[in-house]
Amino acid sequence: MPTIHRRRSPFRSRTLWRTTLPALMFLAFSGVSYAQVKLQLINPPGSQVMLTSGKKTLRFEVLSPARLRAARMTVVVYSYDSDGKAVHTPLASYEKTIGSMDSGKAIDVDVAIPRSGLFRVDATLKLSDGEMLDKTTSTIAVVTKRDEIGPSDFGVGTHFAQRVIPPASVLLPLVKQAGFSWIRDDLYWAAIEKKPGVFKFPQSYDAYLALCKQLGISTVIVLGGGNADAYPTLFPKSDFPFSSDARARFAAYVDAVVARYGDATVAAPYGGAVSHWEVWNEPDFSKISYAAYLSLLWETFGAIKDVDPNASVISCGGGGSGGGPGGDCVVGLLEEGGLNDQTGFSVHPYMSPNTPEKGYKTVDAPIDAVSIPTVWPYLKDFAADRVKADGRPLQVWVTEMGWPVNPKEPGQDEAMQAANLARSFLLSRRYGTVRVLFWYDFVDDGTDPYNIEHNFGLLHYDLTPKPAFVAASVLTSTVGKRPWVKALIDSDNVKAYQYGNDDPVIVGWTADGKQHDAVVTLPPGKYIQRDWQGVDTPLPISAQALHWQVGSIPRYLIPERR
Structure with missing residues (x-):
């Protein structure tokens, strides 16, 4: 079968998130002769999402190598149309005259946001003679305040295991406000056991999971990643635990993680925060046999169930799609006798740049296309026919699926991303197959518009909203839990x-x-x-x-x- 059209594994690309980047960045265009003058918006990350219309104070900072002489700032607000495009005619324009000032001084401009929706804000800084110094652009969204958690089949990927900025207190309320009731993230083995037998949990992990529990957001946590730092002899060439000794060490890490976050009797604020665990992310079965993965799954299943008998254990980690509907991984596990060592399995059916309705054609696969109308019914029948010893059929999870904004691909702009998001969740519910569909992902992973890996988010890297964020919030508020x-x-x-x-x-x-x-x-x-x-x-x-x-x-x- 041909290879599925999908992005690289987040774990295999984790060097991306190790790059040091500012916590707040905005797109700016500067004239060559004034390249040293910078105009930037410095509102706190996340504050560009508003829960009521009305006045919004925008705070700008001007950075200049020398004292700035008299200048004029213009701030123009644009609305968006019904197709997700910014309207060319300004909604409102504001001007502010700036006297001589030192670099780094803050300038406040009050703008009026008249209604719900998305708005683009363009700010320019010019000298009194009209010469451009710099300009910057951003977005503001007004969405309906949400008190209750969103629909139970709406999930989104987050990256708190890779990024400690923004903090949970900023990011998770935005997740809830967009209408997602689930997040999916990782708890990497190497981050928890840096010395053999010593388990220390990053404060950021604790904070995110504690706040998830407080807000009522459910979690799927991926258990995975090798640990060559602590056990170099167990991982000579691969990060996958092939040997029985490596699997035993992995099971000890699982014991520690589930005891901390999965045991509801733990008094800590994050005790019982996680009851759904996914084993590894996108295992590469061209390098890992199904038998080797099943051995790890068996160890992990037992370790989890010993602590929390009611926990869900999700196999496959979205891997093994191989150009088909994604069922080839679980087929391989079932052939090895792994039916009862899992609650269900997951797939990552990326279809970009194709639409969720039509997807892309397959060759020598059980279905003729990878699309929601073909994959979902196929997997529904497949799971219904595989009943476990406890009398329950296998669950089907889509733990990653998304469309990036890609200027190199026609029709893959921010408006189309919003369209694909809303349509994917609506179609998914229409077929009633998937336990939860997780959009990949919530926040962009960088600022390079030509790097596809940077542009899957519903929010830009600086947490300013895209059309998809607003579309998700409106969809979940309007359709809600309706079947x-x-x-x-x-x-x-x-x-x-x-x-x-x-x-x-x-x-x-x-x-x-x-x-x-x-x-x-x-x-x-x-x-x-x-x-x-x-x-x-x-x-x-x-x-x-x-x-x-x-x-x-x-x-x-x-x-x-x-």
Whole structure:
């Protein structure tokens, strides 16, 4: 089978997160002659997501090698349209005259954000004669305040194991605000046992898991990574624990981790914070046999269950996709007799740059394409037919799936990322296969626009929001926990689905990147149309047939509540 189109493993790429980068960075363009003058926004990370509209104070800093003479700052606010594109006509413009000042002085500009949605802010600094010194751009989002945790099938990948900035107190409230009820992250063996037999847990691990528990966010924790630093003789060429001695050491690490975070009787604030464990991330079965992986899975399963009999143990780590639907890993494990050594298995069905509806074609695979409408039903039947000794079928997890923003690929901009995110979660619920779908990932891993690995996030590296963050928040607030009920339209290029029966929400979108007139039959009455930004428009329906204009990013029809 051909190789699946997916990104490299986060663990294999972990040197990316070791690079020292500023905690707050914004895109800036400087004229060559004034390259030493820098204008930057210095609002605290995460503060560009607002829970109410109204006044927003933007704080800028000007860095200059010499005292700056009189200048003028202009701040222009732009809105976004229903297709996720920034509108060219300014929503508002603000000017501030700056007298002579020293480098590093803060400048405050108050702007008005009129409603929910996403807004782009462009700031320019010019001399009094009009010469440009520098400019910078950022985004602001207004989303509905969320008190309850989001839907149980909405998850997102985070990187607290690789990045200690931003702290949990900043990042996790944003995760909850976007509507995700799950995070997936790692607890690396080498970070916990730096000396043989001595287990020390980084404070950042404790802080994240304690706050997850406090906020009601569930966690899937990946157990994995070799430990050549502590045990160099056990890992001469590979980080995978092949020998029985290496597996025993790995099981001891698992014991320590689960005892700290998985045991609900532990008094610490993070005790019982984790009850779902994934064994290794994307194991490479061209180098690791299924028998070797199953040996590790068996050791890990026993170690986890000894501490928490009710814990879930997820096999495969998303690996072994091999161009098919992702089931080849679990097939290999079942052939080795591993049915009962797991709660379920995970896949990472990356499809970029293709759409979630159509994916990409396969060769010599059980299904003809890797897409949600093909993979999900296939895996649902596969899991239902594999019943464990306890009478339960295998669970199916998608622990990574996402689309990067990629300027080198047509149609892979921020608007299309938002579209693919919303449509993936809507389609996933439509097929009722997956326990949780985890979007990869929450925050960009860097600032290089041409490095795909940097650009999977719903937030930029500085925690300013992308359209996908707003689209996720609106989707989870609007559809919520409603189950998929029926398709009003289910053609190749147009979808209109009903979620919920007594309190329905109709969701419509297109799969070909174009606008379409979707004809849907609904009872006459008063409806609200909501776009991806959460902007509501009254839409009375006097006849049963509604000609509804829909596009790439889903829109919602909600009967007016009486």
